[in-house]
Amino acid sequence: MKKTALITGGSRGIGAACVEKFAGEGFDVAFFYEKNDDAAAMISGKTGALPLKCDVSDYDALTKAAKGARTYFGATAFDVLVCAAGITGDGLITDVSEEDIRRVMDVNFHGTVNAVRAVIPEMIRAEAGSVITVSSVWGQTGAAAESIYAASKGAVIALTKSLAKELGPTGIRVNCVSPGVIDTDMNGGHSEETMRRLADETPLCRIGKPEEVAEAVYYLSTEAAAFVTGQVIPVNGGFYI
Numbered sequence: 001m002k003k004t005a006l007i008t009g010g011s012r013g014i015g016a017a018c019v020e021k022f023a024g025e026g027f028d029v030a031f032f033y034e035k036n037d038d039a040a041a042m043i044s045g046k047t048g049a050l051p052l053k054c055d056v057s058d059y060d061a062l063t064k065a066a067k068g069a070r071t072y073f074g075a076t077a078f079d080v081l082v083c084a085a086g087i088t089g090d091g092l093i094t095d096v097s098e099e100d101i102r103r104v105m106d107v108n109f110h111g112t113v114n115a116v117r118a119v120i121p122e123m124i125r126a127e128a129g130s131v132i133t134v135s136s137v138w139g140q141t142g143a144a145a146e147s148i149y150a151a152s153k154g155a156v157i158a159l160t161k162s163l164a165k166e167l168g169p170t171g172i173r174v175n176c177v178s179p180g181v182i183d184t185d186m187n188g189g190h191s192e193e194t195m196r197r198l199a200d201e202t203p204l205c206r207i208g209k210p211e212e213v214a215e216a217v218y219y220l221s222t223e224a225a226a227f228v229t230g231q232v233i234p235v236n237g238g239f240y241i
Contacts, residue, residue, distance in 0.1 A: 004075045005221070006066060007031040008056050008115050009085030010049070011040040013184035014134060014217075017210035018082050021218050023047035030069035032056060032085065056085045056111030057103075063118040070122070077122035080221045083112040083133045083156075088186050089149040101148050108152035112159060120167070127171040130221045133160045134213075135178045135232065137240045153178075157232055164230030173229040175220045180236025182208040203238030 005022045009015035010031025020043070023029045029049035033040040040051040050072060054065040070078065089096065089104035112133055123129030138146055139153025160176040167174055181187065181198045187207075199207050213235045219225055220233065234240065 001075070002026060002028045002073075003079040004028045004070075004073050005030070005080040005082065006069060006078045006115070006119060007082040007084060008111065009033070009083075011036050011043055011051070013084075013186055014179065014182065014210045014213045015082070015084035016043050017214035018084055018217050019043055019049050020047055021211070021214040022080070022082075022221075023049050025218065027080070028073045028075070030066075030072070032062070032065065034085075056114055057106035059114040059117065062111075062114045066115075066118045077126040077129065078119050079129060081115060081119045081123075081129070081131045082217055082221075083115050083131070084217075085111050085115075086134065086136075086153075086186070088146070089152075090146055091148075092145055093147050096148055104148050105152050105155075108149070109155045109159070112156055116159075116163065120172070123172050124167070124170045129172045130225075131160075131163065131167075131172065131174045132217050132220050133157075133174070133176045134217070135160075135176050137178055137180045137234070137236045140178055140232070140234075141240050160232070161230050168229060173220075173225070175225070175229060176232045177213055177216045177220070178232050178234050178236065179213045180208055180234070180239040182210055182213060182235075184210055198239075201239065202236070203241075206237065208235060208237055 005027045010019045011033035032054040044051045052065045135156045136153040138150040143150045164174040
């Protein structure tokens with residue numbers, strides 16, 4: 001039977017690159033997306049992956065969708081869960097609204113928690129599985145005018161390390177990839193000058209590619225990383241060392 005992967009935030013950016021990578025490696029892939037039907041259809045058509053429209057902040061909807069994907073593939077448990085869904089949140093702490101704070105935390109942190117809670121029980125019964133979360137360099141260093149986003153990504157790192165300890169005895173590995181500045185539409189709102197400055201601050205002197213992050217995510221899912229758990233793998237070009 002083919003291995004299976006569930007990827008949240010799979011219609012764009014890093015999540016879409018992960019869908020392409022895992023599908024290209026022969027996995028049966030299901031991915032969640034929230035809004036962009038056209039992008040989801042394009043990724044699905046390109047990879048054969050199963051698109052599922054789902055807001056990751058809605059635990060009941062996410063659980064139902066995950067169960068449906070397992071049934072569709074005839075799998076008792078997913079082999080891999082990639083938590084890549086995320087939104088940005090800019091603004092000084094004195095200016096961000098309560099609604100914006102709640103939404104960033106609901107998607108970036110609670111969405112990760114929800115996905116784990118929906119998928120882990122079957123992995124525990126199978127005594128196997130790999131969970132890869134996606135944080136951010138800002139979750140490690142903090143970021144002025146992006147404090148809520150940074151906090152949500154820092155929480156993902158803490159969750160990852162805690163789950164690695166909690167789930168290790170069951171055979172499940174939990175790791176995190178922490179990207180630096182990557183060429184995604186999430187960063188598309190920055191000016192050319194800002195992106196050039198960020199590239200200049202990166203020792204490798206360029207912006208990263210989603211595919212480079214997906215390679216690290218895939219590595220963490222393989223037997224090559226069988227003794228790796230609870231780790232934060234930076235894919236940041238040396239931006240944070």
